[in-house]
Amino acid sequence: MPDFSLTPEQESLRDLARKFARTEMAPHAAECDRASRFPEEIYRKAFDLGLLNLNLPTEYGGSGLGLFDQCLIVEELAYGCGGMTTTVIAHCLALAPILLDGSPEQKERFLKPIGAEYRLAAFALTEPSGGSDPGSMRTLARRDGDGYVLSGEKCFISNAPQASLFVVFANTDPSQRHKGVTAFVVPRSANGVTVGPDDEKMGHRASSTAAIRFDDVRVPASDRLGPEGGGFSLAMRTLDHTRTPIGALATGIAQAALDHAASYSLKRETFGKPISEHQAIQIKLANMAQAVQAARLLTWRAAWLIDRGQKGTLESSIAKCFASDAAFAVADEAIQTFGGYGYMREYPVEKLLRDAKLTQIYEGANEIQRIVIARELLRGYG
Amino acid sequence: MEIVVCVKPVPDAETRLRTAADGSTLDIEAVKFVLTGYDESAVEQALLLKEANPGSKVHVVSAGPPPRTEEVLRASLALGCDLATWVEMPPGVAPDPVSAARALARAVAAVPHELVLCGKNAGDDEAGVVAGALAELLGVPDYSAVLDLRWDAAASRLRFQRSTEAGVEKWEAPLPCVVALQQAWNDPRTAKLPAILKSRRLPIAKVPPEAAIPATGTTRPTKFELPPPRTGAKLIEFKTPEEAAQKLVKVLKEDAKVFP
Amino acid sequence: MTGPTLVVGELHDGALSDATKEAVSVAQSVSGKENVVGFLAGSSPRGPAAGFGRCGVARALVAEDPRLDGVAGAVVAHLVASAADSLGAELVLVGGSTFGRDLIARLGIRWNAAVATGVTSLTRTGASFEVRRPVFGGRATETRQLEGAHAAVALRPHASAAPPDSPGEVALTPVPLDGVPASFWAAKRLSVEVVSRGAGPSLTDASIIVSGGRGVRAAENFRLIDELAASLGGAVGASRAVTDAGWRPESYQVGQTGKQVSPQLYVAVGISGAVQHLMGMISSRVIVAINSDSTAPIFKVADYGIVGDLFQVVPALTQEVKRARGQ
Numbered sequence: 019m020p021d022f023s024l025t026p027e028q029e030s031l032r033d034l035a036r037k038f039a040r041t042e043m044a045p046h047a048a049e050c051d052r053a054s055r056f057p058e059e060i061y062r063k064a065f066d067l068g069l070l071n072l073n074l075p076t077e078y079g080g081s082g083l084g085l086f087d088q089c090l091i092v093e094e095l096a097y098g099c100g101g102m103t104t105t106v107i108a109h110c111l112a113l114a115p116i117l118l119d120g121s122p123e124q125k126e127r128f129l130k131p132i133g134a135e136y137r138l139a140a141f142a143l144t145e146p147s148g149g150s151d152p153g154s155m156r157t158l159a160r161r162d163g164d165g166y167v168l169s170g171e172k173c174f175i176s177n178a179p180q181a182s183l184f185v186v187f188a189n190t191d192p193s194q195r196h197k198g199v200t201a202f203v204v205p206r207s208a209n210g211v212t213v214g215p216d217d218e219k220m221g222h223r224a225s226s227t228a229a230i231r232f233d234d235v236r237v238p239a240s241d242r243l244g245p246e247g248g249g250f251s252l253a254m255r256t257l258d259h260t261r262t263p264i265g266a267l268a269t270g271i272a273q274a275a276l277d278h279a280a281s282y283s284l285k286r287e288t289f290g291k292p293i294s295e296h297q298a299i300q301i302k303l304a305n306m307a308q309a310v311q312a313a314r315l316l317t318w319r320a321a322w323l324i325d326r327g328q329k330g331t332l333e334s335s336i337a338k339c340f341a342s343d344a345a346f347a348v349a350d351e352a353i354q355t356f357g358g359y360g361y362m363r364e365y366p367v368e369k370l371l372r373d374a375k376l377t378q379i380y381e382g383a384n385e386i387q388r389i390v391i392a393r394e395l396l397r398g399y400g
Numbered sequence: 401m402e403i404v405v406c407v408k409p410v411p412d413a414e415t416r417l418r419t420a421a422d423g424s425t426l427d428i429e430a431v432k433f434v435l436t437g438y439d440e441s442a443v444e445q446a447l448l449l450k451e452a453n454p455g456s457k458v459h460v461v462s463a464g465p466p467p468r469t470e471e472v473l474r475a476s477l478a479l480g481c482d483l484a485t486w487v488e489m490p491p492g493v494a495p496d497p498v499s500a501a502r503a504l505a506r507a508v509a510a511v512p513h514e515l516v517l518c519g520k521n522a523g524d525d526e527a528g529v530v531a532g533a534l535a536e537l538l539g540v541p542d543y544s545a546v547l548d549l550r551w552d553a554a555a556s557r558l559r560f561q562r563s564t565e566a567g568v569e570k571w572e573a574p575l576p577c578v579v580a581l582q583q584a585w586n587d588p589r590t591a592k593l594p595a596i597l598k599s600r601r602l603p604i605a606k607v608p609p610e611a612a613i614p615a616t617g618t619t620r621p622t623k624f625e626l627p628p629p630r631t632g633a634k635l636i637e638f639k640t641p642e643e644a645a646q647k648l649v650k651v652l653k654e655d656a657k658v659f660p
Numbered sequence: 661m662t663g664p665t666l667v668v669g670e671l672h673d674g675a676l677s678d679a680t681k682e683a684v685s686v687a688q689s690v691s692g693k694e695n696v697v698g699f700l701a702g703s704s705p706r707g708p709a710a711g712f713g714r715c716g717v718a719r720a721l722v723a724e725d726p727r728l729d730g731v732a733g734a735v736v737a738h739l740v741a742s743a744a745d746s747l748g749a750e751l752v753l754v755g756g757s758t759f760g761r762d763l764i765a766r767l768g769i770r771w772n773a774a775v776a777t778g779v780t781s782l783t784r785t786g787a788s789f790e791v792r793r794p795v796f797g798g799r800a801t802e803t804r805q806l807e808g809a810h811a812a813v814a815l816r817p818h819a820s821a822a823p824p825d826s827p828g829e830v831a832l833t834p835v836p837l838d839g840v841p842a843s844f845w846a847a848k849r850l851s852v853e854v855v856s857r858g859a860g861p862s863l864t865d866a867s868i869i870v871s872g873g874r875g876v877r878a879a880e881n882f883r884l885i886d887e888l889a890a891s892l893g894g895a896v897g898a899s900r901a902v903t904d905a906g907w908r909p910e911s912y913q914v915g916q917t918g919k920q921v922s923p924q925l926y927v928a929v930g931i932s933g934a935v936q937h938l939m940g941m942i943s944s945r946v947i948v949a950i951n952s953d954s955t956a957p958i959f960k961v962a963d964y965g966i967v968g969d970l971f972q973v974v975p976a977l978t979q980e981v982k983r984a985r986g987q
Contacts, residue, residue: 532765
């Protein structure tokens with residue numbers, strides 16, 4: 019029989035994340051959002067509590083959680099602040115390719131320091147020319163003696179301003195298009211690495227994002243992840259693992275929006291009664307609740323399948339796409355429920371809309387997700 | 401030092417309270433049971449003492465029904481307690497404070513205990529009786545409303561401060577004894593994720609509760625009432641500010657009973 | 661059939677505390693005036709024990725020993741249990757204090773008593789007693805039945821009035837100090853430091869909060885709020901208007917976007933009661949509003965209201981609170 023209840027262990031993990039989100043993150047969310055401040059002290063605390071290296075195995079000093087448990091935590095954190103949660107999941111995203119294709123020696127060398135002390139990693143795939151088309155990648159890695167020389171530019175790289183290492187995708191053979199894409203681990207300290215200024219973003223302003231330029235950066239062959247030309251497959255396998263947590267992040271934002279709207283509706287009075295007694299508001303809340311629950315269940319199912327060893331491409335794309343659309347719609351309705359107050363920065367719901375927007379875009383825009391969903395779906399009919 | 405901490409699972413402070421239709425019981429909606437705030441301080445104090453006095457052990461003990469009691473014991477283990485004992489009561493049984501003290505005393509007496517720490521009171525029944533009753537059963541003195549605690553090994557004395565109506569009192573006392581902690585000057589730590597996972601696999605010793613509950617000297621709740629909804633302020637009429645002040649203090653004292 | 665009620669006294673500034681007098685009053689109403697016996701332990705209890713006489717108590721037991729000042733509560737509990745036994749008492753009553761609660765806890769075992777603390781009302785039900793007491797931080801009130809031949813009850817401070825002071829004599833009987841385990845005497849109280857509540861409790865812990873709003877008009881006027889809060893032993897809060905104006909830092913803000921509080925008593929001074937503020941304090945047990953605008957929404961949610969000029973009312977209130985608390 020399917021079982022939708024959490025184990026006591028999962029409940030205690032969730033409670034830890036919930037407490038952290040509500041006592042450490044949420045009180046600073048508005049301030050970090052307004053000032054576009056990267057609250058390093060909060061991420062350090064998350065590291066201390068084991069809430070940063072969610073997917074890093076315990077042998078490297080991480081929390082070693084399965085995808086389902088990661089999703090439980092990510093939803094709770096995002097309830098406190100979506101932007102801060104982006105810092106966490108962007109870090110886990112960068113660890114995933116090392117975990118997937120790194121040699122034992124590389125894992126020891128790159129991951130041990132990450133588990134031992136607070137350090138961030140960044141995943142550098144997207145380029146100015148486009149994020150969803152790795153075949154047209156312009157960052158090149160030219161063979162040079164016993165290593166490579168990287169040149170090119172990556173953009174919208176979360177954690178770039180703070181990360182101590184980057185997982186960089188570059189083309190070792192542009193004639194092969196996406197089959198020439200290769201992954202490298204590049205330390206921030208390497209000569210020729212330049213991180214651009216922080217991008218001014220609409221939402222997720224507690225996370226930081228910047229462009230990275232590589233000017234003839236020498237990378238030893240020992241820092242290449244997997245074989246030459248294995249990068250595209252690695253990137254896709256990585257995203258199969260990290261798409262589902264975006265669903266969880268979006269669910270957390272949606273739940274926060276619903277909670278704000280529902281509690282406001284009980285206290286705000288118009289025409290002599292709380293607005294929760296007006297059907298127009300009840301219908302909104304009912305629709306919002308449906309979206310939140312569906313988003314959570316789709317996310318849980320995708321994570322559960324992947325934890326059981328399935329690829330879960332269809333399910334994770336559905337979860338990410340549905341939950342992020344739901345988050346945007348629920349945040350939108352939350353603002354509408356608040357009326358004029360909802361549009362004011364003093365109230366917390368307009369931030370949720372701005373934060374929800376990004377979940378429809380990053381880690382594979384929802385248009386791409388729908389293409390993937392359709393392709394996977396039609397496979398079953400062909 | 402052999403330290404024992406007694407903890408009680410109480411509904412999370414955010415729990416919404418509702419009474420059953422006949423008012424005889426409290427319906428606690430979506431109950432999540434947690435360590436009560438004062439117990440958190442007691443656990444933290446125990447861990448601080450352990451850290452300051454190498455070779456010490458912290459043994460956490462709780463008496464109550466499943467699953468809530470096991471959960472607070474595991475939470476205490478995740479925070480760093482070394483051993484746990486559960487006086488397992490049948491589901492639904494909520495002992496009155498003195499009965500709880502009797503159950504705890506049997507468990508505590510069976511393990512090494514030089515210092516027994518309790519929270520000042522639980523956030524639900526707010527009795528604040530367990531520490532004193534437990535001390536009486538163990539035949540040792542107890543000190544309540546304690547803010548912080550230090551072991552002076554040279555003098556073989558505990559040194560602590562108490563917050564009482566008189567002010568802040570400084571005390572010294574020998575072991576063994578029971579100490580009830582006020583919301584302490586310490587800042588209770590948060591369990592780390594790996595410790596939480598590990599705590600699920602640690603053993604918890606179970607002991608059965610005393611078979612017969614004493615026929616006398618028990619108490620039981622018979623009714624719960626919630627405050628009525630607000631209906632608008634009772635305005636105070638006055639001619640001078642002094643009169644307003646006097647009337648307000650009087651109603652706060654006599655009607656509202658919130659005057660300090 | 662019913663034995664006497666023993667009221668255990670406690671001293672405050674060398675005299676019987678108000679809490680003790682309140683306990684006498686409750687004892688007299690449940691047992692009858694002639695059935696109340698006082699108890700006082702200390703280095704020289706005879707003088708202050710005369711206070712029992714002025715409350716209408718004709719008989720009191722005194723335990724006299726220099727070591728009894730600043731002794732562990734356990735010692736007194738043993739003396740009280742012996743005294744209650746020798747009197748054939750059915751009820752021991754004590755005021756609501758740290759001392760009182762500690763004593764009651766011990767009697768639950770030592771004297772096999774059904775015990776209750778923080779009690780706001782005590783009534784006889786047949787051969788036993790029923791109490792009412794707040795639980796869950798004042799969010800509910802329970803009625804509790806005390807079963808058995810003995811009951812020991814600590815009252816909640818200020819839940820009942822002290823009896824009027826009237827001339828009266830009390831006959832004092834000394835009680836022996838034997839039977840207390842030697843180890844109970846070993847602790848020492850080294851000092852007592854009377855602390856000023858200057859800094860006050862933190863907003864979220866405080867059982868009393870006084871908050872100021874736009875009506876306070878200027879940062880320098882906020883000391884009126886500070887002084888009232890200090891007199892009540894409470895914490896200081898503020899509305900968003902105040903923190904926005906920079907009169908107080910953001911950490912003072914009570915409201916939906918600030919701290920959510922639920923103290924026993926919330927005094928809103930010069931606060932109109934915007935939804936955003938109400939959402940931070942609506943669950944307070946008792947709300948008092950002081951505002952010059954009688955139409956301010958704060959009066960809809962407050963329990964008590966003073967429509968008046970806060971610059972006159974608040975200083976008068978601070979003085980009155982100080983007077984009432986003997987400061």
